[in-house]
Amino acid sequence: MANDAAIMHSLAADLGWPSYQQSTVERWQDGQRSIQLDYIAEEVPVSLIYNGMPHVVMLASPTNLEEFALGFSLTEGIIKTPQELLSARVYNRSNGIEVQLKIPDERFQCMADKGRNLTGRTGCGLCGASTLKQAIRQPDHVSSRLILSAMDLFTALKGLQQHQKLNQLTGSVHAAAWAVPGKGIIQLREDVGRHNALDKLIGWLMRHGENLSEGFIVVTSRASYEMVQKTASVGISFLAAISAPTGLAIRLADEAGVTLIGFARGDQHVVYTHPQRLTHPTIL
Template sequence: MTQYIQASNQPFEVIKWQNDELKTLSDDLIEEVPVALVYNGISHVVMMITPQDFEDFALGFSLTEGIVEQASEILDIEIIEQSNGIEVLLTISARRFAQLKQVRRNLTGRTGCGLCGAESLQQSIRPSCVVNTCVEVSDSAVQVAVKQLGQFQPLQALTGACHGAAWCDLNGNIQLAKEDVGRHNALDKLIGVLHKNNTNLSQGFVLVSSRASYEMVQKTVSVGISVLVSVSAPTAFAVTLAQQSRLKLIGFARPNKHVHYTDSSKQSPFRKHQ
């Protein structure tokens, strides 16, 4: 299996103005490259991602987008460097490939680039999954994770332009983390490596450095993770989707504070204030 290696950041000479003074400095900027995911010889999507952890990304994306239901349905992954980007060649089971071709056939002839390539409202939002496991995560565990996150974001510290997604145990200790210029990509990379490692998803929770959009909720519940913590705000739609999916959603997670938006341990989800 070919392993493509490229630096995730690149130094640039810049001129910084501060306190009425100009200085010439070296500034590290994060890299992003186009990556085409090709399933059984057919290119499906091109994403801009930070050039690292290509296999983890491809596996996580395939799972969270419903292209496969389990990692074993991906039979092979090969990474090919092209002159203008990266191709990730995935071989998936015949049954999954037939379903993927049907989806592509339904999208043929669309005239615009809608939401994630969807041409109708029905296609834009997939039916929400319901998380079957109820993981109890204490407030103290959330705070432990929040205070550790910076230690697991070296690219963010270097470039200031990188999102992170971390897997935390039930005590809040971060076990592993992935970084990417895109918040969805970071989460897909994390989910990919969790499945590659056969991680028990009932023994921890996910912490992300971004806001909790509906896509982040959807990706989390699609693989059975029951707790999502974000350092920024959720959207209203994300909270609604989390309620429907019985996902415990925590936002604005900062040192010494965070906000519970849903509670998966309750029979009735939180309601909007009237």
């Protein structure tokens, strides 16, 4: 694959855990057999431990884990502001990775009362939620005057592939990208789990103090309820997914004031909620 060396150099592992492995495979195409070297995305158990108490273990790509911890803590409502994550230390273990987090005592007590302490699968969004109220959380209504053109959306979609370094190698990871009208994609995060990729991106946005009213998110997955909930929970008003939304996601987006786009591929898309934020060229 072209530029493999440059791509692999940019995917240096966090704390010794590689984001991919190499494997010799038997490939068949048009009835012909060949032996080739393939690149396989890794998924690693990542334990999030708050104030010394294990909270959840997520299967994730072992990159950008401090951003992941911050984004997860915010979108799950464990903390209210980035400043409430007092410290985050990542430790490499023989069987996975631990992220030791320190939060204020009052936030820790509220989190402990929720009782979430289970393993989250790669595609898990609500794993470990112990009550319906905890699982289906209503974020504050998003107020934003953001307006972007269909061309801004197309530009972001066109730029996705070149920013997906790990997926270029493995073809098996999701991405969440932050784009700004007139500038295209500003940052992108990848992970084997779509929720994890979004949490990593949100963590990056918060750490860098980005103005969340000036841009939008594009994800390489379906638009599930959890993806809308995470987007709205930090005040981002526009989410575009390359696949379909769910009915619950559409209802939440409508109630939360989020513009939800599905089937965003190439120069086509479907607008499900709050279409006023997306302008289209007038057809005479």
